[in-house]
Amino acid sequence: LIGDGAELAVKEINAAGGVLGKPVKLLLEDDATDPAKSLEAFKKLVEVEGVEVVVGPMISGAVMSIGPYAKERGVLFVSPSATSPAISEEPWTDFAFRTTPSDTLQGKALAQVITERGFKKVAILVMDNAYGVGIEVVAEEELKDKVDIVASIRYDPAKLDYLTELGMIKDKKPDAVLHVGYHDDA
Template structure:
């Protein structure tokens, strides 16, 4: 009998201890394409871990430890939804964050709306996430398709090129980016025309036929939105065929180390790109991040590192500002929230839930046998967004 009482008492104490431990924690769910896109997500996770350590070492969230529970969506919207359901119903998270591919992000945004749980999109770039399919529960960190297209169109308009061809992966990200780039460039340069477009499937590009079709249209310039392995195949095939010679190329995301590093000395020179020249940014906030990241990881950061770090810092800032951890409390805190990031302070706009994170624009080059960005400059995100009043009109009417 005494033994049974002792076992019951031990179980009670264990349950009480677990309950107290959980009361001292705030859990946040995080979902990303870890197995599908490791070049981005591995540095992204290291950035998250650095931010999480800094936050908890500084006292956590109002004295409570911030806990992040991560799950892999494999680059599939269905798997992302399964993970989100588990995080909310089983793990008891107060909000979810993450996402890489735009179709995955849109699926998570719809989940957030249906389940009334806050979702912070870290990387998905589709404008629909905060505009045509935006909802009260969804916010986005990264510089969006519209913002980066506006930055690139500004540079493209300076080129003498009149005939353009486009290459982009055939899903939401590629389709929406090409559409907005065309719209913005044509406004700046009514004399340009788009003479060819290619839509290879994501991760399955057959670069030879794609480039053959582009070359046959005889464009003066090419807009490219492929990334990761597709970009490597495109560049190698294009270099072999001489497709890029004497043609201007504007290439989305290509200046990010994740995508330049695999190209090494094969990096084409002179492409106009968005990216992350970590080796040349001298601002105090970036230096602090760079020093801490390199000390923790013995490696240099990628753009994913900045996104992961800034995602967790955004989550922490919102939770600290919120009156409570209800979805309504977190939403109220996020609207107009200012967050310090390695790229400087950003604000989550109240009207459309888009952050004002900016991006670096420059050209590709080669240094010491590696691809780098040259002639780069930072573009403030707020300068490339429609006004909040105009953005609000782009969102669904309740």
Template sequence: MPDQINHTAHDNWFSRRGLLRTVAGATLAAVGLAAATGAPALAADPIKVGEINSYTRLPAFTEPYRLGWQLALEEINAAGGIDGRPVEVISKDDAGKPGDAVTAANELVSLEGVDLLMGTFFSHIGLAVADFANQRGILFVAAEPLTDAIVWSKGNDYTFRLRPSVHMQAGMLAEEAAKLDATRWATVAPNYEYGTSAVEAFKAALSERKPDVEWVDEQWPPLGKIDAGATVQAMAATEPDAIFNVTFGPDLIKFVREGTTRGLFEGREVVSLLTGEPEYIDPLGEETPEGWIVTGYPWDKIEIPEHAAFLEAYQAKYDDYPRLGSVVGYATMMSVAEILKKAGSTETDAMIEAAKGIEVPTPFGTVTYRAADHQSTMGAFVGRTAVEDGRGVMVDFGYRDGADYLPPEEEAAAMRP
């Protein structure tokens, strides 16, 4: 039986009141939703949230993410909004480009008059929007970017981050990797902020737990352009005992296929970041390599009341199963709502103070945004890959509370500028 989360009482955000059965568009009109669902009448002055993400660049994650925040938004407005005011989301696509993301953020603030920003996927884009938020003095709730820099070395007063960072997830994986009979390690990661920081974090975490580790090879393919044959050949030549993989999406599929064909994984342990997420394991299907140690989201096997309520609502609305992006989108929108409720205002300073230490209900249980570094304590599932009925799944998994993989708050605060 999978490990379970210590969860809080079922929060009223998970109420099923007024859920619509049709898929909403990218931006939802809150007042119209209230009328359609018979929810309490809301004031005409909406709270505007600017949302930015890489929808056209990485739809496998961002489209479920959008469905997640739309579901949360419906629940929020159906329950009366924030102090009687509807929440309106104005969404923009950054096309996977930092410059486009900053342009979108500027348009949202200057032209649309949004009260705060949320979203982003890629780490370098998250950092660009965080810098914009700092310069313009506007709250930014970063949904997905995993780089440690966004809350530590480049952290700022205006940015808060939901997802567990590379430091946190690398620590979870290193905990399992340290148990392996493997000394010689090779790594492969996309050559940009997320990949480089993930490898750095995993090497530090594993070396701390197992000082005799030897790092024999590093491969740095460009994002989305991996030469899988050359990468696999180079790694095999160094004869590692184990591999740490950070590739994802199409690059992961190419790496798995080429590695399987050339026997790279035979007799070797593989530890792989994010691979157990449906966004990345589903496309592998029966080609999913078995026995990899991964972080992920075994959506159909989680026995948590909060998740059960989320799953029921999500499937009822979309007639589909959630991906991890769905959970992230939902939890990000709920984070915004809780901050607004606690602040009692859309003044930026009031929202920042409200966000420090705030507790937010999510499908994985209640998480806390730490006051010292603005990192949430959201965790991740860790397990092994397997193939069941022709599809890749996670087995032997358990939830790792993010709070257990963060440095003490005083240490984290010292890492910020």
């Protein structure tokens, strides 16, 4: 689906004369949201295809994996969805742009919702990756003096069964569960 939108945009841009009078060429690579595969795909685009700007990757872990290489090669990239606050701290950020705010904003907003709704006992359940942990760290900091965090659990998003984690949360009897994950593990 993402590729379909990009193809439509390129078609419209080229129909309007391209960019600075030159047509835009779209090359798609699927990294399967895997940081190692993302670096391989990025290197292919740069070394084989000769691209100068990349839109992607989608996830923070993949952005972290390609950042040093992008700086080394002088290639700009724009991630439409990487949110880890750690990205802003890296020495290669002159080559990285993102269109989504960092997890700092998301973590603060989630903490605000929890406190405004009056929850007192909160369990935090996050996927163990840059996205989940990034929001967890900020949310815990925002909540630490306002609620009782009865559990903070990081899980492997590749697992198919989360009964152990859910059992640990159930035993703590929280008023609310703050879950950070992707749609397929929710």
